[in-house]
Amino acid sequence: MTITESTATDVASRDQLRLVIAGSVDDGKSTLVGRLLHDTKSILADQFEATLHASQGRGATEIDLALLTDGLRAEREQGITIDVAYRYFATPRRSFVLADTPGHVQYTRNTVTGASTADAAVVLVDVRGGVSAQTRRHAAVLSLLRVPHVVFAINKMDAVDWSEERFAQVADDVRDVAARVGLSTPEILPISALTGENVAAPGPDWYAGLSLLSVLEELPTRIADVDEPFRLPVQLVIRPRTTEHPDYRGLAGRVASGSLNVGDTVTAYPSGSSSVVVGIDGATGEQSRATVGDSVTVRLADELDVARGEVLATTVPIRTTQQLDAVLTWLDERPPTPRQRVLVKAGTKTTRAMLGVTQGVWNVDELCWQDSSAPLQLNDIGRVSVQLAEPVAVDDYADHRATGAFVVIDPDTGATLAAGLTGADLGALTTP
Amino acid sequence: MTTVIPTATDVSLRELEAEAIEIIREVVAEFDRPALLFSGGKDSAVLLHLARKAVWPAPLPITLLHVDTGHNLPEVLDFRDQVVAEGGHRLVVAEVEKWLADGRLTERPDGTRNPLQTVPLLDTIAEQRFDALLGGARRDEDRARAKERIFSVRDAFGSWDPRKQRPELWRIYNGRHAPGEHTRVFPISNWTELDVWRYIAAENVALPSIYYAHERPVFQRDGMWLTPGPWGGPRGSETLQTLSVRYRTVGDGSCTGAVESSAGTIAEVIEEISVSTLTERGATRADDRLSEAAMEDRKREGYF
Numbered sequence: 001m002t003i004t005e006s007t008a009t010d011v012a013s014r015d016q017l018r019l020v021i022a023g024s025v026d027d028g029k030s031t032l033v034g035r036l037l038h039d040t041k042s043i044l045a046d047q048f049e050a051t052l053h054a055s056q057g058r059g060a061t062e063i064d065l066a067l068l069t070d071g072l073r074a075e076r077e078q079g080i081t082i083d084v085a086y087r088y089f090a091t092p093r094r095s096f097v098l099a100d101t102p103g104h105v106q107y108t109r110n111t112v113t114g115a116s117t118a119d120a121a122v123v124l125v126d127v128r129g130g131v132s133a134q135t136r137r138h139a140a141v142l143s144l145l146r147v148p149h150v151v152f153a154i155n156k157m158d159a160v161d162w163s164e165e166r167f168a169q170v171a172d173d174v175r176d177v178a179a180r181v182g183l184s185t186p187e188i189l190p191i192s193a194l195t196g197e198n199v200a201a202p203g204p205d206w207y208a209g210l211s212l213l214s215v216l217e218e219l220p221t222r223i224a225d226v227d228e229p230f231r232l233p234v235q236l237v238i239r240p241r242t243t244e245h246p247d248y249r250g251l252a253g254r255v256a257s258g259s260l261n262v263g264d265t266v267t268a269y270p271s272g273s274s275s276v277v278v279g280i281d282g283a284t285g286e287q288s289r290a291t292v293g294d295s296v297t298v299r300l301a302d303e304l305d306v307a308r309g310e311v312l313a314t315t316v317p318i319r320t321t322q323q324l325d326a327v328l329t330w331l332d333e334r335p336p337t338p339r340q341r342v343l344v345k346a347g348t349k350t351t352r353a354m355l356g357v358t359q360g361v362w363n364v365d366e367l368c369w370q371d372s373s374a375p376l377q378l379n380d381i382g383r384v385s386v387q388l389a390e391p392v393a394v395d396d397y398a399d400h401r402a403t404g405a406f407v408v409i410d411p412d413t414g415a416t417l418a419a420g421l422t423g424a425d426l427g428a429l430t431t432p
Numbered sequence: 433m434t435t436v437i438p439t440a441t442d443v444s445l446r447e448l449e450a451e452a453i454e455i456i457r458e459v460v461a462e463f464d465r466p467a468l469l470f471s472g473g474k475d476s477a478v479l480l481h482l483a484r485k486a487v488w489p490a491p492l493p494i495t496l497l498h499v500d501t502g503h504n505l506p507e508v509l510d511f512r513d514q515v516v517a518e519g520g521h522r523l524v525v526a527e528v529e530k531w532l533a534d535g536r537l538t539e540r541p542d543g544t545r546n547p548l549q550t551v552p553l554l555d556t557i558a559e560q561r562f563d564a565l566l567g568g569a570r571r572d573e574d575r576a577r578a579k580e581r582i583f584s585v586r587d588a589f590g591s592w593d594p595r596k597q598r599p600e601l602w603r604i605y606n607g608r609h610a611p612g613e614h615t616r617v618f619p620i621s622n623w624t625e626l627d628v629w630r631y632i633a634a635e636n637v638a639l640p641s642i643y644y645a646h647e648r649p650v651f652q653r654d655g656m657w658l659t660p661g662p663w664g665g666p667r668g669s670e671t672l673q674t675l676s677v678r679y680r681t682v683g684d685g686s687c688t689g690a691v692e693s694s695a696g697t698i699a700e701v702i703e704e705i706s707v708s709t710l711t712e713r714g715a716t717r718a719d720d721r722l723s724e725a726a727m728e729d730r731k732r733e734g735y736f
Contacts, residue, residue: 016444084599085578086571088624095444097622100578113599235457240490248489254454254603283449283485295453295486308461331599345604348461405602414585414608416598 017221020099020114020147022138023124028155032124032193033087033100036213039200042089084113093217108364108379111141112329112419116405119221120149122212127154127166127190131173136181137364143181144327144362144381144421146401149219151187152178153212158192162204180367187215228292229316230258231395231403233347234268234308238297250281250297251306253348256402259291260298260314267313268306269393270320275300309349311393311403318393318403324386325424327362327397328376328408332417335375336384342417346392346406355408356385359424376418383424396423445631449482451603452619455582456486456566458605459617460493463564467524467557470496472504472512473682474639475568478628479620480515481637483566494566495522499553501545502529503663503685511640524560526552543664546684554590557614564607564615572624582621588612625680626705633698644701645678645693656689680705 023029037043043051087098099114115121121142125135142150152174160166171188178186191198191212198204200213210218236252260266260277267274279299280290290296298312311318324344330336336355344353361372362381369383376382386408397404408418459466468483470476484492498512516523528545531537531552540548557565571578581597583605598606607615620628632639650657650673651666657677658665663686666672677690678701695701 016447086622087578088572088622090624095627109599113601116601117603235454236461236487238487238490242489242491245489252457252486254450281488283446283453293447293450295450295457297488343608345606347604348458402602405604407601407604407606409606409608411608414606414610416601416606419599419601 015221016095016097017216017219018097018099018117018119019216020101020111020118020121021124022101022111022114022121022142023155024132024134027124027126027132027134028193029100029124032122032153032155032191032199033098035193035196035199036096036098037087037089039196039213040089040091042087084110091213091217096216108137108141108329108381109331111138112145112331115142115145115147116419118147120151120216120219121147122151122153122216124153124155124193125170125174127156127160127170130170131177133365135174136177136367139177139183140181140362140364140367141381143183146397149187150178150183151189151212151215153189153191155191155193157190157204158195158197162190162197162206164204164206189215228257228400230260230264230266230312230314231256231318231400232260232290232296232298232312233349233403234306234310234312235348236308237306248299249303250279250299251312252295252297253312254295255290255292256347257292257400258314259289260312261289264314266298266300267317268304268310269313269318270391271304271306271310272320273304273306275302275304277301309347309392311347313393318395320391320393322388322391324388324392324394324406324420324422326384326386326406327421327424328382328384328418330376330378330380330382330418332410332415333378335377336417337375341411342386343409343411344386344388344392344406344420345409346394346420346422347403349390349392350409351392352389352411353408354387356387359383359385385424386420394422397421398423442630442634445627445634448620448623448627449485449631451622452479452482453486454603455605455617455619456483458607459564459566460487462607463615465495465560465562466493466564466566467495467497467560467562468566469568470498470512470515470523471682472498472508472515472640473568474628474632474637474643475570475620477515477637477639478623478631479566479568480519481635482619484519492519492521495524495560495562497524497526497556497560497562497565499526499549499556500528501549501684502527502532503545503661505640505642505659505661505682505685507642508640508682511638515638524556526556528552531555544684544686545663546687549684550590557590558588562614563609564617566617566619568620569618570623570625570628571618571621580618580621582618583607584616584618585609586614586616590614626702629698629702629705633702640682642679642682642690645676645696647674648677648690649674650677650690657692658689659685661685 021029085100087100089096101110101114123138154167154170167190174188189209190207198211203211232253232255234251234253238250238252240248262277262280264277265274266277277298278301280287281297282294340355342353342355344351357373358376360369360383363370395403404422406420407416408420410417470480483494528548532539537548537551569577579594581600609615650659651670653670675692676694678693678695679690681688695704
């Protein structure tokens, strides 16, 4: 939160990176989160003192950084992290939203939640134990969810006297896991979250690369999405019918991928009707172009019968279907029942749906698909086909993260039952 | 130290704005009777500004709701009424005084009314049949708020159970709820105090005058500068002094303190909080000091 020595250029161009930190608690996750907050001066004096006070109240002699992040009564009482929390820190270059996920409780579900919105992930590996089952699981889930950048931080280097040889061994194992789950050329670097070396401070002499914080500052954000085909799920039709704006009619939504210019021809899916863009109204007024991430209202030359739930596209059409061949991560305590009736929300479209039988389960330890028709249990990842009551416009998740995801909702309780990815093929994850 | 007033090209601010507008549009599209919690404070002023943008050029289809403890500073209530009149909005005020008068609530021995807001809030949600409540809470305010979802379903008692929160995946928000339940929605969850002020500067959002430095008679209690008022004080050894102060948060006068300040403009305020070593709540909110988990306990009871 504290910015020092900023210049006008720094702040004006400062962007935002959404980050998730994976790895088990024992790998030093809480310490790293505390370290990042501390070294970017995002912990203010009263928070620090309250945390110190709470640590001392529990008999500790030094500050327990985990108490800084574990905010709930039950978490502090039991010394565990229950739920995903979000933290904020900033450097003069970039601001960060950090999804702080629990390491060992309900790991897949929480990692999926944190990873779904992340631009980048840091996977912690304890250099003493090397690659663990947790490392493989997290790498697989991050690959499955197509988090654009995955960084492996080999932690606790201070505990092995910054042994270059030991780092090289673990890095080789990490490269092997990354290749098996389809993460190409990941960044791998040595750190000590405890001492701060190579986090924000410089690393050892033998290490020529950047520190973790510098790596995170350098990662590109969403640039690739601008080159993807244009997609805009329609949230709302804005039609004021006021004396000032009697004829205004705009389609409001947030650009999910690609870009749109005034003069482009757009088609709405599933309805299939087309028109020309005559105006784009953004948050600061009329604009000639909208790109990924912008919340805008699009005005068209013709009055199309387009409603919430449709997706606007330009040159590359989006698929319209009533049958999703999908990969589900099951998030509920109760497994699905055969032909269970559910709701599917994809983008801004909610429709009634029915779950098919399981066609296979991803073994997160062996990193392979297993034949199984047993119902998915909590945290399971499986292939399931979903029959929809109405057509929806979707892309394969492998092609478009933003328009390829959906959630499964219990119509009675409203609970979110599963995270869904369209397309049964997980791409690189299917390699043995 | 250079302080910079951000411009419209500040990418991270525009990203936060776009996200908030997306969330507000989801509420307008999916709920029948949404309300926006408007106290006249800076976060709710920014939220209202964003809500107007989200539906522009249509009028705001959202009722404003204010829970008035009876201990608010007059400058803030004047600002609230002026905003409502100029914007042509519909405002519902739940006055804690009414609940005290008819016996539905009892004054606390310590005189603070902040914890008394919960019952009038829940009663009014039920009476008005509001199904979604937009609030200006931010996750950086408090450890318990850091755990809060953007869409948070509450039962008929308004209760928040952190163990039963729905996972929030991608940008697909699930506000589905049973009759009697309602959804609290926090579009500026991902903003920090500094983001809010940078946005106020970039968009020239109007605020009550007490956010900027002014002379005021104050007395010290528990290390905070309080204004004398109907909530009592100065008492005993507390003495009145006239100081140059401003407020970092706006709330119940019995527990919201002012900070000594000479920051009279937005730029000066940004400079001041950029170098402050205290969080806004640590500096000026007595109600969060009651226990290690004060905010969580109040949220569990249905507090906003």
